[in-house]
Amino acid sequence: MGKKLMTFTVLLMFLLFGCGQKEIRDDQVYLIQTETESVASGEELNIEGSVRFQAYEAISFEGRVLLTMSMDGKDLYFMEPLPNDNGPWVIKGEPREKVRIVKVNRDTQEENIIAESVPFISMVQWNNTGKIVAFGGGERLIIYDTNKDRLLMEDILEEDTISFFFWSPKDENKLYTENNNLSNGSIYYVNSQKKVEAYETKEQIYFKGKLDNNYYFATKWFNYDNQNKNMENDGVRTIIVDKGGNQVKILGEGRFRDSYQKSLLQVGDNGFGLYYTPDINQPNRIRTITKEYVFDAKFVDDGKIAYIIEDKNEDGNLFSLRILDKSGRELKKFQVSGSNLTLLPDGKTGYVGGPQWEKIDFAKNELEKGLSPVQNKDPEKENIYKSIRNAIEVLLKFELTGEEDSIKAKQYFLDTHSPDQWAYFDITNLFKDTY
Numbered sequence: 001m002g003k004k005l006m007t008f009t010v011l012l013m014f015l016l017f018g019c020g021q022k023e024i025r026d027d028q029v030y031l032i033q034t035e036t037e038s039v040a041s042g043e044e045l046n047i048e049g050s051v052r053f054q055a056y057e058a059i060s061f062e063g064r065v066l067l068t069m070s071m072d073g074k075d076l077y078f079m080e081p082l083p084n085d086n087g088p089w090v091i092k093g094e095p096r097e098k099v100r101i102v103k104v105n106r107d108t109q110e111e112n113i114i115a116e117s118v119p120f121i122s123m124v125q126w127n128n129t130g131k132i133v134a135f136g137g138g139e140r141l142i143i144y145d146t147n148k149d150r151l152l153m154e155d156i157l158e159e160d161t162i163s164f165f166f167w168s169p170k171d172e173n174k175l176y177t178e179n180n181n182l183s184n185g186s187i188y189y190v191n192s193q194k195k196v197e198a199y200e201t202k203e204q205i206y207f208k209g210k211l212d213n214n215y216y217f218a219t220k221w222f223n224y225d226n227q228n229k230n231m232e233n234d235g236v237r238t239i240i241v242d243k244g245g246n247q248v249k250i251l252g253e254g255r256f257r258d259s260y261q262k263s264l265l266q267v268g269d270n271g272f273g274l275y276y277t278p279d280i281n282q283p284n285r286i287r288t289i290t291k292e293y294v295f296d297a298k299f300v301d302d303g304k305i306a307y308i309i310e311d312k313n314e315d316g317n318l319f320s321l322r323i324l325d326k327s328g329r330e331l332k333k334f335q336v337s338g339s340n341l342t343l344l345p346d347g348k349t350g351y352v353g354g355p356q357w358e359k360i361d362f363a364k365n366e367l368e369k370g371l372s373p374v375q376n377k378d379p380e381k382e383n384i385y386k387s388i389r390n391a392i393e394v395l396l397k398f399e400l401t402g403e404e405d406s407i408k409a410k411q412y413f414l415d416t417h418s419p420d421q422w423a424y425f426d427i428t429n430l431f432k433d434t435y
Contacts, residue, residue: 044281045240045249049261050212053301053347063371064102065351066344067121070146071130077114078102079121079342081357081371090317091388094295094339095354096120096138115142115151120353122296122340127167127175132190134175137340137353139163141177143190152190160186160195164255166208169216169243176206183219183236183255183269205245208238208256211280215240215248217256217264236269240280251283260299263326267294274307276328287328295319295339301348301362304331308352311335314393315386321352323365332365334358387412394427404431 056073059066064078082098099121101114119138126133132152135142139161143152161179168174173191178184184206187196209217218241238256240249254266254275264277274289274297290309297307303326311318319339323332338354352358357370391412397403409431413424
């Protein structure tokens with residue numbers, strides 16, 4: 001392996017998993033008190049906030065995951081895992097499990113496949129009439145019109161990468177989205193099948209979540225020079241707005257991810273860092289949960305917090321699911337096979353979108369056996385991938401920290417003569433190079 005190829009591999013891995021920033025110690029929560037003037041504006045909101053979780057009668061759905069149900073409770077929407085016998089194998093990074101979405105009529109048991117071979121679904125949002133539902137996961141968005149029984153804007157959405165979305169509370173046909181690069185991204189109008197790019201609209205406020213029937217969470221880009229002299233830097237902040245989009249209160253910096261009653265979860269604008277605000281009326285009392293890259297974060301049963309970060313395991317492509325209580329104290333952590341989490345409507349059960357489809361009981365904070373579609377394991381290929389992961393880790397450590405792991409270099413890099421390859425020679429010379 002030549003030096004250029006190794007450097008390319010390092011850059012590729014850097015993009016897949018982000019910088020290996022040092023994680024905040026387990027079981028500790030850091031309280032950040034800003035010393036500058038508060039960016040909060042507006043009077044205290046005397047509200048309780050809302051809880052999106054929805055209780056339902058026991059439903060038998062073996063081998064499927066209940067995603068959501070229609071407002072009248074007659075139609076159920078399930079996610080069904082598809083076998084992944086032949087890969088694609090992931091060396092390091094987010095797994096891309098494929099699923100189908102199935103609608104089942106509760107009375108007649110009639111089934112209808114809504115979407116086939118789409119990424120694992122981790123987010124579901126209904127528009128304000130309850131007639132159109134959007135499913136998201138793996139940077140893919142699927143919009144289904146229940147009245148017309150068809151997908152909307154399918155061709156456009158197949159090409160777009162969307163990481164988060166929320167319906168307008170004013171316009172039943174309008175959907176706000178974001179991607180990894182833009183907190184306020186494209187806007188979709190499903191009635192006219194029109195997509196408006198961020199640079200094409202004058203809208204600065206994008207709806208992102210519901211606080212209660214009168215107020216909503218949104219994100220807005222603030223410019224220090226001409227808008228807010230008391231803010232230290234330009235950047236995206238979460239704000240509270242009314243239905244008309246009028247700004248009511250400015251909260252913390254970052255992207256909205258979830259809310260529970262008066263509590264708020266945000267991630268850093270580049271995906272690094274998870275920030276918890278227990279009470280939106282005290283927006284400066286922000287608790288930093290982690291500085292790691294956050295793949296997914298949600299409120300779960302009874303207002304607890306669940307989030308997923310990279311697991312420090314060099315042999316497998318694994319992730320770490322953490323569960324916190326309302327104070328931000330860590331209750332449990334589990335090694336899981338996927339980077340995204342979906343919740344059943346009541347918020348008490350979740351599934352991880354990885355090869356093992358781990359099932360989590362959030363009421364008991366326990367990891368259970370998941371759906372785990374049948375896959376033919378190839379031990380030889382598994383060992384090859386293990387070696388590649390460890391070799392990449394040796395390169396990453398050296399490129400990012402300057403640490404030379406000579407023991408692992410000797411274990412995972414070899415020189416061969418048939419064919420002629422000089423991997424160990426290259427890595428040892430790379431260690432000797434000065435920059």
